[in-house]
Amino acid sequence: PKLRMVINGDAEVNANRAEISASVRSTSTKYKNAAEKLAAASHHQPEQSDETGSTDEADRSRSHATDKALVSCFVHLESPEVAKTEALRRDERRDVQQDNLIVADLTPRDIESLMTGQRTSAYARKIAYVETGSPLSAPKPVTELRTSAKPTGRKLGTPRAIDQARVVVGIIDVGGFDFAHPDFLRSGEPRFRAIWDQGGPGAGTGAQGRIPEVRYGTVITPAMMKAAMKDADVAGVLPHDFMPQSSTRPGSHGTHVASIAAGNSGVCPEAHIVGVTIALSGDELERRSTFFDSTRLAHAVDFITEYAANVGLPVAINISLGTNGHAHDGTSPIARWIDTKLSRPGRCVCVAAGNSGQEAATFDGDIGYLSGRIHASGRIPARGLNADLEWQVVGNGIVDVSENEMEIWYRAGDEFCVQVRSPSGCESEWVGPGEFYENQPLPSKTFLSVYNERYLPANGQNRISIFLSPNLKSPINGIEAGTWTVRLKGIEVRDGRYDAWIERDDPRPLGRLGDSQAWLFPSYFSSTSNVDSNSVSSLACGRDVIAVGNADMSQDQIHVSSSQGPTWDGRPKPDIAAPGSDIVAANGFAGGEDRDMWVSKTGTSMASPYVTGVAAVMLAKERRLTAKQIAGIMRRTAQPFAGSDYQWQDAAGYGVIQAEECLERVAQPFAASDLGEDE
Structure with missing residues (x-):
């Protein structure tokens, strides 16, 4: 559905969409940064040009947009035997194939030709369908304090x-x-063997020894790190002044996570460390020039596994990022991509379950629950009956200029229609199975798109996608604030169950818009509609990844913010819990003062690297282990919280990881005893 919205956007709309969309990138220099536009939007109109105005001029604008916008996509082939050709490649393309999936950057013109059947090559005619990557949410751990205590x-x-x-x-x-x-x-030597900064300048680099080739961003090698440290010592400045990265925020999340898993103070302090920085930053003003969705995650996993193969070593990967896109059943393109990588022994991927477990405030002024109200579910018992979902968009002096997205998944045997009512009472048409309602302007100048798709290729189930988009042409208008009502009606009901998820935005201010502050801000379900389950990140729903919850060891309980399972198809995720509350680790880019060298943070982002470190030590001891075997050993040895039994729990999984017991069992899969041997 999102691809159709991009196709219908002109150059200005897609340039602004690139500022707020993880899967759209614009190379246009004609339109100013969205933050600047927002600040100026209420004061003047843009100058007329050949990209605004008459219908003919709008058509030229849309043609211009096809040259200036790229969309990161997963391209699904009819079968993995289809050979990859140059059909989707141009100078800027970074397409990579695995099984029957290709990651490719496409122009709106490319996408339109695929969607309308204008497939000029034999290769293009072998494409089953195309979808955008899912946006990645910036992790939001709670920072407790800085300390000099290692x-x-x-x-x-x-x-x-x-x-x-x-x-x-x-x-x-x-x-x-x-x-x-x-x-x-x-x-005095850096332990990082490579850092790929996906948002760094440049068009990538060729292979450098055992470090793989990349086609965008910057790769920082150990030699470059050493040179920067030497020059910084002479100049009396910090090393990252000589070797800048696209993001060097004090308290760096990536630095803290790496420290837990494999720093000198970490779980596996001798390991080769390879880092990949996704181009996602809360204070980044030029997001339009980068992608930060799940396609970039696929590239990152490829880079790390290829490095490990080049040096002939097993690998454990940590991902403390999240997304709510897709069905939470392990069938999303990125979940399938990672699961395919994990089909070989000697590989493991651990994923933070997410921090969407809190459904209500725990103290006065607590707004953490807003991040927890992402899931709703219910059942329509019979034909002709309705069910309502209440979807909140913030107001009270804040204008939300993000594109808000809700996905509603329901079973293949059912047929639902859907209607959306705005806070001011404007009702959309009913959208039935196989129908859509696209980029329709409402009186509030919010644009509404509704798609009701049948039998999705990934899992054969049905999906309703609803998008609330701001007016992205000057003068810019945010989403109408208040309670949006999504009404479902049963047309044919055999099962009746449905689950809905709201995709997360990363809260960040953009500037003034009239009398209000313009924000990208997450929408959420009302307390009436929210259902406190199934909130685990869809990235953590992969079949072979290890999903990790946040254990508050000081309270002997799961942390209130830790996301819950199960998956949409009923599998037990998260798998395990690990220490993730008040975890002290490296405070990155803190300025070199001893008192600021370490910092305490809380979140599943801190729990997951602990498990990654344990998995790494297990693989160092027994490299033949598969991802499934590592997960099985961790589940078998886990210790439930006091008062719980060994049954899987929706937030704690099978219990708290017991690291030393995991190590004791790594040889067991390969040490069967023959009871038929004579003594």
């Missing part, structure tokens, strides 16, 4: 028993990696 007690095993240098730990994250922090130095 953490202790995370390291497992002994150097003599396990050669931890025989494993790669990959970290895919945001905020940059402070390679010069003491937690990543050994005898």
Whole structure:
């Protein structure tokens, strides 16, 4: 559905959409940065040009947009035997194939030709369908305090028993990696073997020894790190002044996560460390020139696994990012991509379950629950009956200029129609199965799009997608604030169950818009509609990844914010819980003061790298383990919280990881006893 919205946008709309959309990138220099436009929107109209005005001029604008906008997509082929050709490639393309999936950057013109059947090559005619990547949400751990006290007690095993240098730990994250922090130095040498900054300048680099080729961004090698540290020491400045990254925020999330998993104070302190920075930053003003969706996550996983293969070592990868896109059943393109990578022994991927577990305020002024109200569910018992979902968009001095998205998934045997009513009472037409209602302007100048799709290729189920879009042409208008009502009606009901998720925005201010502050702000379900389950990130719903919840060890309970399962298809996720509350680790880019070297954070983002470190040590000890075997050992040895039994729990999984017991069992899959042998 989102592809149709991009196709229908002209150059100005897609340039502005690129500022707020993870999967749209604009190279246009004609339109100013959206933050500047928002600040000026209420004061003047843009100058007329050949890209605004008459219908003919609008057509030229749309043609111009096809040259200036790119959309990151997963392209699904009819079968994996279809050979990849140059059919989708141009100078800027970064397409990569795995099985029957291709990651490719397409222009609106490319997409339109595929959707309308104008497929000029034999290869293009083998395409089953195309969809955008899912937006990645910036992690939102709670930062507790800065400290000069180095953490202790995370390291497992002994150097003599396990050669931890025989494993790669990959970290895919945001905020940059402070390679010069003491937690990543050994005898003055950086322990990072490579950092791929996807948002860095340049058009990528060729293979550098064992470091894989990349087609965009910047790769920082150990030699470059050492040179920056040397030059910084002479000049009396910080190393990242000589080796800048696209994001070097103090308290860097990626640095903190890497420290937990594999820093000198971490769980696996001898490992090769490879970092990939996704181009997602809360204070980044030029988002239009980068992608930050799940297609970039696929590239990151490829980069790390290829490095590990080049050095001949097993690998454990951590992903402390999230998305709510797709059906939460492991059938999304990125889930399938990662699961395919995990089909080989010696690989493991751990994913933070998410911080969407809180449904109500726990103290006065607490708004953490807004991040938890992302899921609703229910059942329409019979034909002709209705069910309403209440969808909240913020107001009270804030104008939301993000594109808000809700997905409603229901079973293949049912047929529902849907109607949307705005806070001011404007009602859309009913949209039945196989119908859509696209980019329709409402009196509030909010644009509404509704798609009711049948039998999705990924899982054969039905999906309703609803988008609330701001007016992205000057003068810019935000989404109408208040309660939007989504009404479902049963047409043919055999099962009747449905689940809905709201895709998350990263809250950030953009500037003034008239008398209000313009924000990208997450919408959420009302307390009436929210259902406190199934909130685990869809990234953590993959069949072979290990989904990790946040254990508050000081309270002997799961943290209130930790997301719950199960998956939409009923599988037990999260798998495990790990220490994730008040975790002290490296404070990246803090300025070099001893008192600021370490920082405490809380979230599933901190729990997941602990499990990644344990998985890495397990693989260092026994590289033949598969991802499923690692997960099985962790589940088998987990310790439930006090008062719980060994049954899976929706937020804690099978219990708290028992790291040393996991290590004791790594040989068991390969050590069967023959009871038929004579004594």
